[in-house]
Amino acid sequence: MNDARALKRGDHSVGAALCIGYVVLLGRTASDLAMSRDESFYVHAAKRYAAWLSKLLTNPMAALEQQSIDFAWSYNWEHPALMKLGFAWSWLAHQQWGLYPLESLAFRFPAMLTAGLLLWLIYAWGASVMDRRGALFAALAFASMPRVFYHAHLACFDIPIAFFFMLTAYAYWRSLADRRWAPLAGVAFGLALATKHNSWMLPGILLVHFAWVRVIQARAGRRERASIAWLPWMLAVGPMILIGTWPWVWNDTWGRLGSYAAFHFRHVHYTYEYLGVSYFKPPFPVSVPFVMTLFTVPLTVLVLGALGLHRQRASFRLPSSTEFGDTTTRRTEVLWLGCMLAPLLAIALPSSPIFGGTKHWLTAYPFLALFSACGLLGIVEMAELQIWPGRRWPSVALLGLCLLPGAVQTAHSHPLGLSHYTPVAGGVPGAADLGMNRQFWGFTTGSVAPWLREALPDGGSVWLCDTTTGAWAMLQADGIIPRDIRAASSMLEADFVLVHHEPHFKEVDYQAWVALGTVQPAYVLRYDGVPIISIYENPKRDRSKRPEDG
Amino acid sequence: MAAVASFELIADVWIRAQVPADQSWEEAAAFVRARIGPNDRIVAAPSWADPIVRFHLGALVTLRSAAPEDSARFDRMWELGIRGESTREDPPVLEQRFGGVRVRMWELAADDVAHDFVDQIAHAKVELVQGDASRPCRWVEAPRGRGGLGQGPMAPDERFVCDPSRPWLWVGPTILADLTLTPRRCIWQHPVGPEPVRSTFFDVPLGDRLVVHGGVDYENERWRAGSPVTLRIWISDRLAGELVHRDGEGWSSLAIETSSLGFDRATVRFEVTTEDPTARVFCWAASTRLTEAADE
Numbered sequence: 001m002n003d004a005r006a007l008k009r010g011d012h013s014v015g016a017a018l019c020i021g022y023v024v025l026l027g028r029t030a031s032d033l034a035m036s037r038d039e040s041f042y043v044h045a046a047k048r049y050a051a052w053l054s055k056l057l058t059n060p061m062a063a064l065e066q067q068s069i070d071f072a073w074s075y076n077w078e079h080p081a082l083m084k085l086g087f088a089w090s091w092l093a094h095q096q097w098g099l100y101p102l103e104s105l106a107f108r109f110p111a112m113l114t115a116g117l118l119l120w121l122i123y124a125w126g127a128s129v130m131d132r133r134g135a136l137f138a139a140l141a142f143a144s145m146p147r148v149f150y151h152a153h154l155a156c157f158d159i160p161i162a163f164f165f166m167l168t169a170y171a172y173w174r175s176l177a178d179r180r181w182a183p184l185a186g187v188a189f190g191l192a193l194a195t196k197h198n199s200w201m202l203p204g205i206l207l208v209h210f211a212w213v214r215v216i217q218a219r220a221g222r223r224e225r226a227s228i229a230w231l232p233w234m235l236a237v238g239p240m241i242l243i244g245t246w247p248w249v250w251n252d253t254w255g256r257l258g259s260y261a262a263f264h265f266r267h268v269h270y271t272y273e274y275l276g277v278s279y280f281k282p283p284f285p286v287s288v289p290f291v292m293t294l295f296t297v298p299l300t301v302l303v304l305g306a307l308g309l310h311r312q313r314a315s316f317r318l319p320s321s322t323e324f325g326d327t328t329t330r331r332t333e334v335l336w337l338g339c340m341l342a343p344l345l346a347i348a349l350p351s352s353p354i355f356g357g358t359k360h361w362l363t364a365y366p367f368l369a370l371f372s373a374c375g376l377l378g379i380v381e382m383a384e385l386q387i388w389p390g391r392r393w394p395s396v397a398l399l400g401l402c403l404l405p406g407a408v409q410t411a412h413s414h415p416l417g418l419s420h421y422t423p424v425a426g427g428v429p430g431a432a433d434l435g436m437n438r439q440f441w442g443f444t445t446g447s448v449a450p451w452l453r454e455a456l457p458d459g460g461s462v463w464l465c466d467t468t469t470g471a472w473a474m475l476q477a478d479g480i481i482p483r484d485i486r487a488a489s490s491m492l493e494a495d496f497v498l499v500h501h502e503p504h505f506k507e508v509d510y511q512a513w514v515a516l517g518t519v520q521p522a523y524v525l526r527y528d529g530v531p532i533i534s535i536y537e538n539p540k541r542d543r544s545k546r547p548e549d550g
Numbered sequence: 551m552a553a554v555a556s557f558e559l560i561a562d563v564w565i566r567a568q569v570p571a572d573q574s575w576e577e578a579a580a581f582v583r584a585r586i587g588p589n590d591r592i593v594a595a596p597s598w599a600d601p602i603v604r605f606h607l608g609a610l611v612t613l614r615s616a617a618p619e620d621s622a623r624f625d626r627m628w629e630l631g632i633r634g635e636s637t638r639e640d641p642p643v644l645e646q647r648f649g650g651v652r653v654r655m656w657e658l659a660a661d662d663v664a665h666d667f668v669d670q671i672a673h674a675k676v677e678l679v680q681g682d683a684s685r686p687c688r689w690v691e692a693p694r695g696r697g698g699l700g701q702g703p704m705a706p707d708e709r710f711v712c713d714p715s716r717p718w719l720w721v722g723p724t725i726l727a728d729l730t731l732t733p734r735r736c737i738w739q740h741p742v743g744p745e746p747v748r749s750t751f752f753d754v755p756l757g758d759r760l761v762v763h764g765g766v767d768y769e770n771e772r773w774r775a776g777s778p779v780t781l782r783i784w785i786s787d788r789l790a791g792e793l794v795h796r797d798g799e800g801w802s803s804l805a806i807e808t809s810s811l812g813f814d815r816a817t818v819r820f821e822v823t824t825e826d827p828t829a830r831v832f833c834w835a836a837s838t839r840l841t842e843a844a845d846e
Contacts, residue, residue: 278731280772300555307551379551402551405558412562423558427565429633432598463697491697491704501601503731504699507768509601510617510725510733511697514704519616520608524601529569529632531601 001129001312001374003329004177011127011135015120018139022152023109023116030105030112030153031478032415034446039155040470043107045076046087046155052247053088066251073248077256078263081246082194083160086110103477107155115152118163119143122366125170126373129332133380134373137399141301142369144406147358150417157196158359164192165199165363168234169339172206176213176226176330186233190241197264198363201346203234205338213331215319220326270355271504276435278503283350289361290344295425295436296358297368298406305368307375309337333374340367357418357437376402415447416527428528435503442466442500444532448525449480451535455522456495459484460541463494465508465533491515495541496522499534512536570632574649579606581646581653582628589660591615591624595631603630617725617733619668619763619835620803622661629654661839664757667820668723668835671737675750676710676721678742679821687712687721702767702831703727703738712747718831721749726833727768729800734765736833739822741779746821754818756785756808757838764793765801767831774798777826781834784819785811795832808838 035043052072056063063069076084087107093099094106119139126135142148152159168188175181192199213226243249249256271280274288294302315333322328343361346352354360380395388394413420418439421431432438445467452462464472464487475481488494497512499505499521513519521534582592592611594603604611607630615624629637631652642654667674677684687710694705709722718740726734739747764781765771774797781793783806791806824830 299558300551303554304551376551398552401555405555405562408559409562412566423561423565427562429569430565433596433633433635466699489696490694492694497697501598504768506731506733507702507727508697508699510727511695511701511704513613513616513733514706514725515694515697517613518608519604519611519613521601521605524605526602528566529602530598534601534605 001315001332003129003332004174005128007124007127011124011132012120014127014132014136015123015139018119018123018136018143019113019116021116022119022143023112026112026115026153027105027109029414030108031102031480032446033150033153034443034449034467034480035104035471035474036154036156036441036443037466037468037471038441039107039443040468040474041076042079042084042087042155043104043474044470046084046091046107048072048075049081049084050088050092053085053092069247069250073246077248078260079157079196080194080242080260081248082191082241083111083114083155083157085245087155102479104155104474108153111155111157111160112152114160114163118159118166118366121163121166121170122369125166125173126370130373131377131381133395133399134377137376137403138366138369138373140403141298141304141372141406142366144403144410145297145301145365145369146406146410146413146417146420146422147296148362148365149410149414150420151359151362156359158356158362161192161196161198162363162366164188164195165202165339166366168192168199168202169206169335172230172234173330173332173335175230176210179227179229182227182229182233183237185230186235186237187241189234189238193238193242194245197261198343198360201342203231205335205342206230206234209331209335209338212319212334213328216322216326216331217328219319219322219324220328221324222328226330267353269353270440271502272355272357272440273435273437273503274354279354280504284352284354286348286350288354289347289358292358293344293361293364293368295421295431297365298409298422299424300402300405301369301372304372304375304402307378308371308373309375311374311378312371336367336370340364340371355440357440416444416532419444419527419530419532428530432530438502438530439500439532440466440502442468442471444500444525445471445498446475446480448498448523448533448535449475451523451525452485452496453482455537456482456485459486460495461486461488461493463488463491463497465498466500466505467498492538495538497536497538499536501531501533509534568633568650570650574651575602575606575630577648578630578646578651578653579603581648582607582630583610585655586610586628587625589623589625590628591618591621591626592628592630593637595629595635595637596633597637599630599632606630613725613735614668617735619734619736619801619837620761621658622761623663623837623839624658625660627656627658629656661761661841662757664755664838664840665751666837667751667754667818668735668737668837670751671710671721671723671749672708673751674710674721675752676712677748677750678712678719679746679748681745684748685712692720700769702769703833705738709738710749716742719747721747724833726765726831728765729768729771729798731768732801734763734801734833734835736763736765736835737820738831738833739820740832741822741824741827741830743827744823744825746782746823748822749820751818751820753815755815755838756811756813757840758807758809760785760790760806760808760818760836760838762791762793762804762806762834762836763801764795764803764832764834765799766795766797767833770829770831771797771800773829776829777824779822779824779830779832781832782819782821782823783836784821786813786816787819793834 171185522537594600644655703724
């Protein structure tokens with residue numbers, strides 16, 4: 001790898017094309033996904049914040065009163081505001097100009113944009129240090145991880161934090177040799193802080209890397225040392241952006257920031273199935289992030305990542321092995337390794353909640369993709385010397401072939417991305433055999449919308465199980481579910497009862513049996529033969545509304 | 551790397567190709583439907599395929615057979631299996647393949663059930679014992695829960711209501727998710743404390759033995775933090791047995807020999823107590839049986 005190459009306009013053209021292409025793809029496939037539980041909460045928050053923003057524009061003095069701020073911002077105070085502000089502005093713009101074909105897209109677009117920008121960034125960083133084919137491979141390998149593709153659609157924070165996490169690392173890395181990047185590192189860190197608490201681990205990673213580089217430089221006798229200007233910028237600008245974008249903490253700042261931190265340090269534990277056990281309290285298995293990565297990231301990418309790590313192994317040697325006069329670099333590989341391992345290790349702690357599965361360590365995957373690119377380039381460079389000298393098309397073909405498994409699986413995973421497992425796990429049925437989590441958040445309800453529309457042509461009611469009423473309302477707002485099919489608050493009153501299949505939801509299955517007096521579902525949504533949702537029909541519902549009767 | 555990528559692509563396609571077609575399920579279901587008896591049970595292998603089996607054959611599955619207290623009361627067991635999975639290791643008496651779905655059938659050494667207490671709960675007398683006195687609970691139609699995660703077993707529309715101010719204090723048939731999340735059709739009889747909640751059944755045919763099972767709802771038992779629950783069984787005013795359920799034990803059982811008691815019919819009383827009734831969603835099932843068979 002190069003220490004750093006200046007990017008050209010063409011690099012940014014490629015990055016922009018990746019960004020735009022991915023955002024368009026996400027936008028065109030978003031209607032297949034009902035909103036997840038968390039999205040529905042963030043949408044509700046964004047609407048409240050939007051109302052406050054409108055007030056701020058029309059009556060700023062009243063908006064800035066504590067009562068007004070607290071009224072708007074007390075909802076969903078457990079997450080910083082940046083992305084929800086983005087959702088709110090996007091929605092306000094949609095209200096004004098009708099920008100999006102779907103209401104849900106108004107909220108999802110800002111996060112989709114960060115997904116596109118993340119591809120651009122992966123490409124840019126890759127192109128800075130390696131053959132551009134590798135950079136392109138890294139961006140596309142990340143984009144075609146099935147779980148990444150799912151999360152990239154959502155009005156949530158997991159892909160945005162992956163972007164701001166990497167942006168901070170990139171700006172820091174640039175600042176080591178060019179102090180003009182130090183303020184940008186501070187800004188990027190602030191945006192990361194204002195997005196999600198995964199950002200808290202960044203200073204630790206960067207400090208370890210910085211110390212690593214400085215020790216090497218000292219032992220090598222270099223007079224030029226990496227700049228530490230990034231640190232004061234991050235310490236000063238980071239909190240300013242966090243607080244500045246989050247009106248909730250403008251009052252009782254320390255108390256509320258303390259509550260925010262305490263919420264995540266003492267987070268409740270939801271039930272999560274892993275290797276046949278439904279975990280609901282610590283200690284959780286240390287293996288979770290590693291096995292889930294093995295089971296959900298395409299095997300080809302993982303193998304290439306391992307080859308990439310092996311290829312760069314010389315770069316990981318300890319600083320103590322450096323001798324006077326040795327050449328020095330920014331040890332980009334060490335930084336990438338830290339950024340890849342830290343999120344995995346943080347979740348591997350037995351006390352860390354695991355209920356969100358891969359989304360909790362998605363920040364690691366852009367760096368995994370870059371190591372995969374290193375591995376691929378190692379093979380390509382060797383092959384171009386020894387196997388197909390002078391010809392480039394076999395290299396391009398190999399690159400394409402290595403992307404194909406991820407692309408095929410991602411296409412097949414949509415719109416059930418959280419239920420997807422790679423062939424390493426035996427696919428979706430193999431994962432069911434192994435007792436792996438099948439879904440969460442209740443978003444799979446979107447996949448039974450056509451069946452419900454057909455079953456309830458004259459309207460009716462559905463008991464939603466794990467889907468929130470907010471998510472249902474969004475399906476209605478998007479025109480995917482007619483407004484006369486309402487959400488029932490009780491199984492007993494519903495025409496149809498949904499049960500999302502997870503082991504701990506068996507309780508709900510049995511409730512439906514007793515409530516409806518039948519164990520026979522009217523429909524079972526399956527993915528590769530594995531049940532995702534059962535739908536029970538209430539035998540007491542108005543039979544005249546059944547399609548076969550009408 | 552080309553080999554790894556090709557392997558992954560082929561493996562992905564192969565895995566999807568192994569998924570049984572709907573037609574296979576339909577043919578297997580039709581085969582079972584044509585042969586099933588009134589006291590047969592249908593199961594799925596692996597267990598995650600159970601919703602698919604119930605989709606095709608659910609009309610033949612009663613709550614009792616979907617959520618049995620044990621497997622000793624069925625004449626035959628039909629298994630619809632995929633992916634080479636099976637619930638039993640012994641050879642079946644019948645086996646037939648329909649594409650990717652394998653139907654297997656075993657004949658079971660079933661007990662004859664003389665009296666199922668869950669079936670008969672509406673005819674019992676239920677009361678809260680308070681010192682030397684008791685307060686009767688009335689069999690009424692009462693409001694039910696809405697359903698949902700953490701809500702516990704669904705109340706039936708008709709049940710004994712003991713204290714409307716304590717909505718959990720009722721006695722009636724329901725389905726419990728036990729510690730292994732297995733469904734158990736049983737009688738909800740939540741204890742109130744050291745003084746018993748009592749259900750009394752009259753003129754019960756005793757058979758050769760009385761088999762009792764009990765457990766606490768998964769959501770509560772999994773914490774392993776609740777007080778033990780004691781279920782005392784009285785036959786004709788004599789203490790015949792005691793099932794003490796401690797969290798972590800799951801669906802527990804007790805068999806009481808009744809053939810040597812010297813009478814064929816008797817009054818049977820079930821009393822549930824605990825030191826601390828917090829989150830003691832206790833549910834029991836019992837039946838008197840005529841022949842011996844291995845429990846589950």
